[in-house]
Amino acid sequence: xxxxxxxxxxxxxxISTKIVIAGGFGAGKxxxxxxxxxxxxxxTEAIMTEASDGVDDLTxxxxxxxxxxxxxFGRVSLDEDLxxxxxxxxxQDRFWFLWDDLIRGALGAVVLADPRRLADCFPxxxxxxxxxxxxxxxALNCFxxxxxxxxxxxxxxxxxxxxxxxxTCDARDTASAVYTLTELVRYAMSLTxxxxxx
Amino acid sequence: MTSTxxxxxxxxxxxxxxxxxxxxxxxxLETLVSVPGFDPTVYQALFAESRKIYxxxxxxxxxxxxxxxxxxxxxxxxxxxxxxxDEGRIRIHPTASGAGVSDHILLERVLRGLHTIRR
Numbered sequence: 445x446x447x448x449x450x451x452x453x454x455x456x457x458x459i460s461t462k463i464v465i466a467g468g469f470g471a472g473k474x475x476x477x478x479x480x481x482x483x484x485x486x487x488t489e490a491i492m493t494e495a496s497d498g499v500d501d502l503t504x505x506x507x508x509x510x511x512x513x514x515x516x517f518g519r520v521s522l523d524e525d526l527x528x529x530x531x532x533x534x535x536q537d538r539f540w541f542l543w544d545d546l547i548r549g550a551l552g553a554v555v556l557a558d559p560r561r562l563a564d565c566f567p568x569x570x571x572x573x574x575x576x577x578x579x580x581x582x583a584l585n586c587f588x589x590x591x592x593x594x595x596x597x598x599x600x601x602x603x604x605x606x607x608x609x610x611x612t613c614d615a616r617d618t619a620s621a622v623y624t625l626t627e628l629v630r631y632a633m634s635l636t637x638x639x640x641x642x
Numbered sequence: 643m644t645s646t647x648x649x650x651x652x653x654x655x656x657x658x659x660x661x662x663x664x665x666x667x668x669x670x671l672e673t674l675v676s677v678p679g680f681d682p683t684v685y686q687a688l689f690a691e692s693r694k695i696y697x698x699x700x701x702x703x704x705x706x707x708x709x710x711x712x713x714x715x716x717x718x719x720x721x722x723x724x725x726x727x728d729e730g731r732i733r734i735h736p737t738a739s740g741a742g743v744s745d746h747i748l749l750e751r752v753l754r755g756l757h758t759i760r761r
Contacts, residue, residue, distance in 0.1 A: 454674070454701075454702040455702075456676055456678070456702065456733075457735075458674055458702050458735060459674065459735055459736055459737060459738045460672040460673065460674045460704060460735070460737055460738060461672065461737065461738040461748065461752065462670075462671065462672040480759070486707070486710040486711075487710060488706050488709040488710040488716060489709070489713075489715050489716070490715060490716045490717065515706075517671070517706050517710075519704070519707075520755070520759065522751070522752060522754075522755025522756070522758070523751075523755055523758075526738065526751060526752070526755060527672070527674065527702075527704070528752060528755065529671070529672040529704060529706065531671060531672075531706070545671065546671065548670060549670045549672070549737055551748075551749065551752065618759070622756055622759050625756055626753065626756050626757075629749050629752050629753050629756065630753070632749055633746060633749045633750070633753070636745070636746045636749065
């Protein structure tokens with residue numbers, strides 16, 4: 445493997461949680477995970493069978509009984525008893541059924557968007573709007589550090605409610621990635637303190 | 643002959659699990675597992691993939707890490723870990739998250755942990 449496992453730091457009573465990093469292809473998901481993970485982001489494979497029926501046209505390729513899909517993830521040991529995992533969503537939209545597996549038990553999700561290709565993150569936003577179990581925020585990954593529009597214009601373009609936090613970030617920068625996760629956690633906390641707003 | 647090779651590679655994961663594709667235990671991607679007391683006799687008695695998992699989990703590992711480290715598909719890891727847990731050979735750690743509702747204390751702890759990251 446391309447990284448040095450350091451899970452030995454976790455105690456035998458350690459527990460874990462996760463945050464999902466979503467967004468369109470090329471939005472910077474893996475870069476984001478890399479900038480904060482203590483392990484080199486690694487890829488695991490899920491093998492799909494019946495779950496992809498109706499998605500893949502199996503009649504055209506009767507030999508094809510499974511679909512392999514790769515997911516990137518990283519890890520941050522927040523203390524010796526708590527590991528935070530970051531999971532990047534698969535780039536292809538047709539693997540929606542896998543998102544349910546990714547989001548189950550997650551603290552929340554960051555939808556990364558490339559301001560030059562905002563439409564690419566529409567499907568991710570739509571998914572989380574219809575999946576109330578996990579709060580999400582939108583982070584505009586500004587590669588040059590400059591957002592060419594006002595945040596509110598982006599909010600309108602994405603048809604986001606006023607309660608959803610929208611911020612800019614630089615996925616390559618650790619401090620920026622940490623800040624983004626911090627904002628997500630603060631937002632999730634605001635929902636738990638004021639359940640009426642959920 | 644390429645097609646035969648590809649086909650066998652596809653079939654093999656399910657052969658490892660006796661054809662089963664789901665585990666009885668709810669194992670999330672981030673669920674941690676560990677071997678509380680490594681026993682060389684148990685190690686010797688296990689079959690290939692289960693044996694690798696048993697050895698790897700002498701240190702705490704998540705389901706996703708086991709899959710990535712050993713290059714075993716997630717579904718297969720879940721089934722084999724579930725079996726090892728049923729046999730009392732591996733411990734499944736509880737996950738922090740409850741039934742989809744975020745716990746305020748957990749979130750505070752995550753926030754504290756994020757503040758300590760300085761890299």
